């Protein structure tokens with residue numbers, strides 16, 4: 453069982469609690485550091501400390517009884533950066549994604565404005581940078597993002613208006629490292645003239661100190677000179693989902709949904725693979741966390757009937773464990789098996805309903821059996837759970853043809869599927885399927 457902060461975040465936090473707690477920030481008037489790359493090591497120590505403190509606090513604050521079972525696969529947070537010129541519609545589209553797809557939206561600008569209002573020691577500095585349209589030093593921004601991520605207790609994030617320059621980019625890498633999967637950048641493309649009109653209109657009611665003609669021009673310049681190189685970096689990696697942000701909001705949202713579909717599909721495949729891993733290792737808690745409580749299933753064991761609920765499945769985990777313990781007590785080799793997902797296809801019915809179909813190849817000492825499986829997943833708040841399973845036996849190979857002499861030891865402990873193999877699975881799953 454996990455408490456509110458995802459385990460990966462809490463582990464990172466624990467490993468970093470020894471770091472310095474205060475965040476050194478350059479003076480707003482210091483030209484020497486303005487716009488310059490801040491050494492990754494400095495960022496790492498200071499902001500990681502804030503990250504650590506935030507995460508530990510989030511874990512400790514979780515009131516008793518609020519533990520949630522977060523599926524194993526979902527423990528490493530997924531991040532999509534959201535970029536585009538000022539007024540491109542980033543916040544507007546993020547709001548829709550939150551509502552319809554269960555992302556957590558963290559706007560770096562909003563967090564900075566809230567920090568300024570909170571009376572923080574950095575308030576004056578933030579106010580000055582925002583008024584000048586300049587990018588606040590990453591030590592401040594990344595620690596606010598890390599704190600908000602930890603406090604959300606969730607694992608799927610839209611990080612809006614970040615990374616805005618090289619300093620942001622390096623600071624993020626130094627603090628987050630590999631603890632987070634950055635899926636790519638949603639980039640909203642809108643010409644300057646349209647964005648200027650939008651911002652001046654927004655300025656009539658937004659109360660933002662930077663929605664005025666003078667600051668807007670400065671922000672536009674910073675966007676071109678500092679943010680676009682970050683976008684180009686991700687572009688070269690093939691990680692930019694470019695969206696025409698000029699049409700009306702609903703139309704842009706349709707394009708946004710198409711852009712996030714590969715990320716969403718990848719999550720559904722990962723959820724299916726996590727179920728297979730949990731079944732292979734007889735980890736009932738992990739398996740159950742990946743199921744809707746009223747999951748329905750049709751499989752060979754049900755003889756054509758549809759079973760509803762989890763008790764039917766738990767029986768096999770309990771008995772499997774008992775058989776393993778009996779084998780161990782008798783000094784016999786432990787029964788083991790390993791499942792691989794072959795040729796998966798994912799069909800997204802809605803952003804929150806995915807049908808994942810594949811051939812499941814199950815290896816064991818008894819031989820290899822193939823099953824045709826379909827799992828229907830539903831996402832709530834960005835967490836996928838299986839609502840229906842259909843499995844039919846699709847073929848079998850006896851042990852003699854698959855287990856070379858002397859290889860049995862290697863099968864006693866099922867090895868987790870390798871990252872390369874998983875990447876291949878994702879690649880296959882994300883190919884435009886005949887949906």
Ligand SMILES: Nc1ncnc2c1ncn2[C@@H]1O[C@H](COP(=O)(O)OP(=O)(O)OP(=O)(O)O)[C@@H](O)[C@H]1O
Pocket residue numbers: 536537538539540541542543544545561613650651653654697698699700701704
């Ligand atoms: N597709 C659209 N068509 C017309 N107006 C839009 C569209 N998208 C957003 N707007 C409006 O344009 C203004 C700017 O949008 P929004 O705040 O979402 O942009 P942003 O990219 O988040 O801006 P910033 O980076 O300055 O915070 C808002 O008033 C919003 O209502």
Ligand SMILES: Nc1ccn([C@@H]2O[C@H](COP(=O)(O)O)[C@@H](O)[C@H]2O)c(=O)n1
Pocket residue numbers: 538559560561562564581582583584585586587588589593612613614615616620662671
């Ligand atoms: N990574 C960031 C993001 C924003 N800022 C400052 O906030 C201003 C407003 O940002 P919006 O995304 O809400 O438009 C921006 O002009 C910067 O001054 C920042 O420093 N770093």
